[in-house]
């Protein structure tokens with residue numbers, strides 16, 4: 001396969017598995033892809049290292065990066081700031097790897113508007129059940145927090161029709177194969193807009209009914 005020369009952006013609703021897909025792509029094909037390390041004001045989680053998952057910076061430092069034009073895009077996600085250092089998208093060598101950006105939808109829109117030539121793929125969950133399970137996490141969060149997260153993910157899903165390329169994350173190996181095919185211009189297409197719309201309708205219905213269930217459970221307890 002010829003090396004793709006365009007930065008690759010993975011977008012999609014929270015809980016769809018973008019980070020796992022990006023990690024696997026880079027691990028499998030390091031000659032083609034390198035992770036774009038973002039800056040963020042959120043705190044490192046256990047096991048995360050500065051410069052590997054993120055550049056963890058203070059809010060004033062993040063504001064200085066914005067003011068200095070050092071970010072190709074930035075957005076506030078869940079109350080924290082995230083941004084792609086402009087340098088990650090500059091000076092791509094002729095035959096080196098291209099950056100993979102695992103960013104939110106607001107950021108993807110900015111990258112598209114900047115004319116970076118990025119190839120943007122919207123990742124969809126295969127169905128509501130496992131998507132909702134992933135969003136619910138390990139049962140350590142309150143029903144209210146989970147319902148809020150689901151509502152945000154629903155909003156993110158609503159952006160799907162404004163994208164052009166889609167991959168359904170059924171299983172990781174297949175997803176990576178489809179992403180590689182898509183960047184090489186050989187996408188085995190989803191059935192088109194109507195198939196994407198039908199899948200999104202099912203996901204939305206599942207998420208809405210789970211939100212209702214969670215809110216009902218909360219009211220019963222209070």
Ligand code: 5GP
Pocket residue numbers: 014018038039042073074075077082083084102103104105106107108
């Ligand atoms: P997390 O804190 O769970 O790593 O990421 C939260 C969200 O922020 C995810 O949707 C992730 O894709 C998004 N995100 C991570 N880095 C960036 C970035 O540089 N720019 C934007 N716009 N979103 C990002």
